Amino acid sequence: MDDSAKSDIVTAAILVIGDEILSGRTKDKNIGYIAEHCTKIGIQLREVRVVADEEADVVAAVNALRARYTYVFTTGGIGPTHDDITADCIAKAFGVAIAVDPRALALLKPYYEKRGLELTPGRLRMARIPDTASLIDNSISIAPGFMIGNVITMAGVPNIMQVMLDAVTPRLKTGRKMHTVAIDLDHPEGAIAEMFGAHQKLYPEVAMGSYPTIRDNRPCTQLVLRSIEQNKLDEAAATLRAKLASMGLG
Numbered sequence: 001m002d003d004s005a006k007s008d009i010v011t012a013a014i015l016v017i018g019d020e021i022l023s024g025r026t027k028d029k030n031i032g033y034i035a036e037h038c039t040k041i042g043i044q045l046r047e048v049r050v051v052a053d054e055e056a057d058v059v060a061a062v063n064a065l066r067a068r069y070t071y072v073f074t075t076g077g078i079g080p081t082h083d084d085i086t087a088d089c090i091a092k093a094f095g096v097a098i099a100v101d102p103r104a105l106a107l108l109k110p111y112y113e114k115r116g117l118e119l120t121p122g123r124l125r126m127a128r129i130p131d132t133a134s135l136i137d138n139s140i141s142i143a144p145g146f147m148i149g150n151v152i153t154m155a156g157v158p159n160i161m162q163v164m165l166d167a168v169t170p171r172l173k174t175g176r177k178m179h180t181v182a183i184d185l186d187h188p189e190g191a192i193a194e195m196f197g198a199h200q201k202l203y204p205e206v207a208m209g210s211y212p213t214i215r216d217n218r219p220c221t222q223l224v225l226r227s228i229e230q231n232k233l234d235e236a237a238a239t240l241r242a243k244l245a246s247m248g249l250g
Helices: 003-007 019-023 031-041 055-068 086-094 102-114 121-125 158-171 193-202 230-246
Strands: 011-017 044-051 071-075 098-100 128-130 134-136 145-148 151-154 179-185 207-215 218-227
Touching (some): 011 031, 031 044, 031 158, 055 071, 055 086, 086 128, 102 121, 102 128, 128 145, 134 151, 151 158, 218 230
Parallel strands (some): 011 044
Antiparallel strands (some): 134 145, 145 151, 179 218, 207 218
16 A cells, blocks of 8 residues: 555544443443444544543553544543543543533533533533543533544443534544445355465455354355455455355355
8 A cells, every 4th residue: 555545544443431341231332333433434443442440541541542543532431420530531641631611511501500400519520621622512411522632532321422423523534435345155164264365365455354154054154355445345356256156155
C-alpha cells in the first residue's frame, strides 16, 4: 500500500470501562454496534479493551490507546455514582482539571426542574467535564458525553451510547471504506485450509478469514475477504472462486 493510501486510513479502539462487564453481571452490547458503525463510515476498528473501575488502569489504557489510534471510543463510567470514575480518569490522562461545566449544568438544571427532581450531588457529577473538552449531545437523558483530543467518552447504557455516537460522528475524520465479500461453502475448513493460506499470500492487501459453522448438522465454512482496495478485492474473490470450483468445492 502506498503512502497516499495509508494516509486515508482512520483507525480506532474501544475502551469498555466497568467492573460489571468483567464480572459478567452486564453483557456488553456496545462493542458490536460501534464496530459496525465504524465500518460503515470508514473507520477501521483495530482494538478493544475492557478494564475495571480502577483509576490507574483506566488512565494507562486511555493513554496507550490514544497514542496508537486516530480515535478512542470509551463506554461506561460517566453516571452519578461513586464508582463512575471515567471522567476523572480521562482528565488525569490528559493532565487537565475537571469541574462542573457550565454548559453541562445549563442542560441538566432545567431538565431536572421540569421533572420536579432535585439536582443532587450525584446528578451533579454528570456535569463534571474535563477542561477543554467539547460536549456530546444526549437526546435521551440529557447528561452529555464529551470529546477531548481524540478520545470520545460515551455512556455505557446502549441506547444512550447510540445517540451519543450519532451526535459525535459528524465531527470525526473518516477514511476509505472497507469492502467485503463473503463466500459460503458446504465443506469444513480443513478442505480449503492449505489453498486458502496460499491464496492470502498472493493478495496481502486483502484480509482473509475463515469461519466454521454447522448448518443442517454438517460442517460448513464461510470465507470472508475484506479490503479498502475494491479492485484487489474483486480480483482476489474471483480467483478464489475459480480455485474452489477447480477443487469441486465451489
